[in-house]
Amino acid sequence: MLNRRSFLRNVGITGSLLTAPSLLLKAQPAATAGNIDLSSFTLKGKVLSQGKGIANVSVTDGINITQTDKNGQYELVSNATATLVYISVPAGYAIPEQNSIAAFYQPINKNNRTAKYDFHLSKLTVDDRKHNFVVWADTQMISKADAEQLKAQTVPDLQALLQSYPKETLFHGIGCGDLVWDHFELYEDYKAAIAMCGIPFYNVIGNHDMDLDARTDDHSTHTFKQQFGPTYYSFNRGDIHYVVLDDVFFIGVDKKYIGYLTENQLQWLEQDLALVKPGSTVVVSLHIPTFTGAARREKKEPELGGMVTNRKQLYKLLAPFKTHIMSGHTHFNDNWEEGNIMEHNHGTVCGAWWTGPICGDGTPSGYGVYEVDGADIKWYYKSTGFPKEKQVRVYPKGKVKNAPEEIAANVWNWDNKWKVEWYADGVLQGPMEQRVANDPWAEELYAGPQLPKKHKFVEPMLNDHMFFAKPAANVQKITVKATDRFGNVYEDTIG
Template structure:
């Protein structure tokens, strides 16, 4: 009889899971922080809630209703002036996984069966003042492949920002790990040490490679971090976080392709219906929307629809990573953008640099300069109302270090040389004003150069010509930099020490300078 009762109960629960097609609940101000809606806690009106595609707003009582299927992540879109609960690891908990039967059989298991939803699925928020001017910390591609790489990431990056003050939150731009999804947990533990609420997005190395459909390739990511597509507000900024990796590639079923599914773009369109036009819209995703010289790296139709959805928002820009380079991408009509000014995408330098390669530095971690000559590091997104600026911080260097000057150590005195003075302006792009002068002389313009950084070339050559193999791993081969300038040496240098000074102005109108010494000597007779 007992077995029969248990069987009936199980069948009833399975039937309830199968029949569940609507979810209801409240978004409320959690006054005592216990995560439950108590009698004295009021619902919050006009807060957006989503099932990953459809977006609705709560009514005057804070209640919402959404359709639900067998594979949804249900989440609240945090409004400005409120905080969401955090896990012990500082991960925002603004969602509920709904996969009653769990993930299909996967190497990394994915999501365990979640069972039926409660009668009322409520989302707790806590009222908290937020400034319109603030800073966010941005990490590109931590991408550890081993626990040893986790240690390099922790010592080389996390330790430098541990306990940082006056920063609102952090965001990692995908490739949180390098294919081994068991490393998601130690990655989270490392980033916890920064001490900030930390948002994440999915990269191509965070996927379930054995998934049979793109909609399932993020299951293990969801188990650790929640939805791969979501949004939140801080101050006068609306952030939209997206998974832009199509896997398996719909063209041939192999590898991946940059792009979005229809339901993802439907989410963006539905979400923005409730966002004022004067807000700054910040999109964050992993693969850049267009990569010069990379062929067909992103599906054009998806980028075109995204740009069409954004067309009425004059204050918009995006963050990406993936390339292990640093670039300022400006999308115009050729890429489907028809705004009054080009759509700016900051393709961020990475915290892993060139995949933890290169000789070991004084911290005992790989120097890992990227192939375009950008040192590894991280970025600060500075917000003032609905305007933004970006600062790149080179790991292990003062914040003022924004330009690397490359010159020969010694050049001919009183003669010509084919050598040049190179300036790698890490946050620069073609069209910036970059000038140089020697020994406090007159300023001269430097010429933009679409070529490899000679400093990085030297780093690679060190490995190719050494007689004793150094610790670490050879860097990747150089590629053309998008932020390199060149100036010529004068032919009237006197013998002795000289100083070259470079100044550069970025896209935000800020000026940076750097100096370096070199020597001039008479040619041997």
């Protein structure tokens, strides 16, 4: 297997030059080593569909944003620190793709002081105000064996899900970071898995997608950009404006990072959102969650790599919109909502790093599914290998060690608008008690220094989605019914 450094050395020279970190780019030879080339040049071109220009399409170099005129033409003054020119795909058009990877960008040729970059789009034949998307958090493969599990388990599950919807249903995917686990040669396996699914995927950079031998954060995105394009960008589908951000800030020490959004991104995002009508629904995808309940559950200060430190600045920019934030990184399910913002921190495709069928909080390996109708979004968590109706797992008395007389239920995609009730021999007993606790199956699989055998660092994690009740001794059958905010009822029965 190629190691990281060998792999990077073998990357083609041309690709390296086109996507090199900004401080190393030279439009022409510099007299003094280390000089930063800030010379300006002009990016220009058209955004077209069947030869006809498309108006009001946002075009950016990752620094500033311009929009096409009525003829689809754009012109943007850039400088030699920019590496890519890309568009925010407008609503009503198909997502351009190459083997199911979204292809909305072009590398900038620094040898031309005025360079032309045209973008060609295809108009959709269906109304994209209704569409769906899936969020794959942390495919995180460290070996070919992991890659084969992705292809043998997750891919067929998503294929079956797509086939369960009407044929004309629009779907896209979001790979929510940690696409691999530091082994960049496995990007080819990730891409192969995506191609098998047959829907376009946009991708997010995670902490395990960074060049860890980089000198600074600026240089840590080099390989990811070669593979998937820019690390922050936007696109549109129907009435929804989508934004992808890079919130993994590499601090220059191997595998050390913080959750942080750079000023470059925030100033770019401010421009991007200025073109979105206030009150619109915005979906923001990033790897490290902006916030979770982990610190409260663990009763300790959060690690700087566990949440976005300057998240309040992001929230200020999102204040005019109805926002859903999609994140991964934690390997547990954690939904929170405040005001106009709801964050969905997803359980992972790899579960507990491909060690077993569940994450550390008991959430099954799987992914989020989101159904869009106009500005409204509904969602559910799809457990790999199970029907979408599988949303709760009930444990009999004795399974939870510190509550031996109680039954327990894990409702992994719970949020504060769910209702969780229980029935004893068919008779409604009322709501169950929510408590912070560990999932007993996760304890069985992962607790202790010798478990699991594959990755011994995996441990059970406290969660907010455990529910408890104390049945009478003579009860024979217990059913738990969990009703989500959309009125969907899910149940599990024991006895």
